[in-house]
Amino acid sequence: MSKVHPNSPKNYTIIGQGLAGSLLAYMLIQEGQKVQIYDSPDIPSSSKIAAGIYNPVTGKRLVKTWLADKLFPFLEEFYPKLETDLKAKFFHPVPIFHPFPDTATQKFFKSDHVADDFSDFATAEFENIYRKGIVNSTLGGIAISHTGWVDLKVMLAAFREYFLERGVLVEKAPPAPRGGAFPFDLESKVPPLGAEGASVLIYCQGFESTKNPYFNYLPFNPVKGEILDINIPKFDIQEIINQGVFVIPLGGNQYRLGATYTWDELDNIPTETGKSSLTEKYQKLMKPSMEILSHQAGVRPATKDRRPFIGMHPEFENIGIFNGLGSKGVSLAPYFAKQFVDFLVYQKELHSEVNINRFASLYLGVK
Numbered sequence: 001m002s003k004v005h006p007n008s009p010k011n012y013t014i015i016g017q018g019l020a021g022s023l024l025a026y027m028l029i030q031e032g033q034k035v036q037i038y039d040s041p042d043i044p045s046s047s048k049i050a051a052g053i054y055n056p057v058t059g060k061r062l063v064k065t066w067l068a069d070k071l072f073p074f075l076e077e078f079y080p081k082l083e084t085d086l087k088a089k090f091f092h093p094v095p096i097f098h099p100f101p102d103t104a105t106q107k108f109f110k111s112d113h114v115a116d117d118f119s120d121f122a123t124a125e126f127e128n129i130y131r132k133g134i135v136n137s138t139l140g141g142i143a144i145s146h147t148g149w150v151d152l153k154v155m156l157a158a159f160r161e162y163f164l165e166r167g168v169l170v171e172k173a174p175p176a177p178r179g180g181a182f183p184f185d186l187e188s189k190v191p192p193l194g195a196e197g198a199s200v201l202i203y204c205q206g207f208e209s210t211k212n213p214y215f216n217y218l219p220f221n222p223v224k225g226e227i228l229d230i231n232i233p234k235f236d237i238q239e240i241i242n243q244g245v246f247v248i249p250l251g252g253n254q255y256r257l258g259a260t261y262t263w264d265e266l267d268n269i270p271t272e273t274g275k276s277s278l279t280e281k282y283q284k285l286m287k288p289s290m291e292i293l294s295h296q297a298g299v300r301p302a303t304k305d306r307r308p309f310i311g312m313h314p315e316f317e318n319i320g321i322f323n324g325l326g327s328k329g330v331s332l333a334p335y336f337a338k339q340f341v342d343f344l345v346y347q348k349e350l351h352s353e354v355n356i357n358r359f360a361s362l363y364l365g366v367k
């Protein structure tokens with residue numbers, strides 16, 4: 001049941017029904033706000049390509065990620081409730097095993113102070129017991145908990161149904177009123193969607209926002225990623241294996257193998273280079289042979305300071321953005337969609353490291 005907000009609800013227009021736009025729209029509806037979403041099937045979506053992994057311990061030295069103590073308890077409660085509400089199954093808690101690539105890394109993780117650092121999320125194992133026929137390393141590794149993957153394709157399809165049933169989703173780019181190139185009506189400084197005082201426009205366009213004249217001053221650092229769906233016959237791997245590349249069990253003999261990171265040719269076209277890079281890394285990490293079933297590419301909406309872009313435009317106060325989820329959308333989006341809704345509806349503070357007001361001087365500089 002959605003709440004009825006004590007103040008009069010506002011009209012929110014959301015551009016984009018990816019991970020960011022879907023969660024924001026859903027939480028606004030829960031707060032009794034009026035929502036309309038525009039999503040163009042012709043514009044690529046990072047969420048539909050993503051592997052959907054959430055993992056609180058990352059990086060070469062396997063350290064706890066930023067705000068892990070807040071983000072992970074939140075998402076572990078949020079997604080199962082969402083599954084019930086959307087009547088779909090997309091949340092897959094699965095452990096991640098991170099084999100040690102060499103003895104130096106193994107030695108590093110044997111020291112006590114390192115173990116203390118992340119003991120609530122991970123434990124070190126110094127031999128591979130049942131994984132001997134699966135991974136090439138015999139040195140052991142780190143077993144990480146509070147991990148898994150969200151099947152974003154299934155989740156977004158369920159959200160689409162949910163929004164269509166409520167009549168809030170329009171499956172095309174937004175219209176262009178006054179003959180202008182809506183939604184980019186910067187010249188006339190006319191608020192988009194007409195002068196309805198209470199209307200708020202939030203862009204959740206992912207990588208496309210780099211072309212949005214309202215927000216292209218923000219320091220995006222988009223990263224292309226490629227991913228393969230593969231078949232590994234005769235093996236039943238029950239965890240995500242992650243070292244240089246990840247291998248996610250999808251059920252049956254199917255697995256997802258990813259991902260590449262490239263900062264040029266920012267498009268959604270799979271390449272031979274991407275495919276060979278993933279195949280080579282797979283062969284280094286894993287023992288069983290595999291066959292490729294499909295190959296996809298997308299662009300992650302990453303940012304230079306590796307923090308999301310959330311908040312309102314420095315000049316047009318009824319225009320906002322929820323973006324910059326980079327390669328960690330699944331972990332960041334639930335917590336920060338809630339925080340953004342609390343900001344929009346209850347005027348609560350946004351975390352200073354995500355609020356786009358940290359770049360106001362860049363906007364004033366480019367104007």
Ligand SMILES: Cc1cc2nc3c(=O)[nH]c(=O)nc-3n(C[C@H](O)[C@H](O)[C@H](O)COP(=O)(O)OP(=O)(O)OC[C@H]3O[C@@H](n4cnc5c(N)ncnc54)[C@H](O)[C@@H]3O)c2cc1C
Pocket residue numbers: 015016017018019020021038039040041042043044045046047048049050051052053054172173174204205206207208224225226227258259260297298299300301322323324325326327328329330331
């Ligand atoms: C190969 C790869 C692997 C990844 N793996 C992971 C992972 O394991 N874990 C993880 O957390 N993240 C992962 N990510 C990142 C993840 O995809 C993003 O963090 C997240 O999905 C971004 O969501 P978004 O809603 O901001 O953007 P998008 O998903 O790109 O959504 C934007 C939406 O806006 C629409 N749109 C844009 N402009 C307009 C317009 N003018 N009019 C109408 N509609 C518009 C688009 O059609 C799209 O539907 C991966 C990404 C890639 C490419």
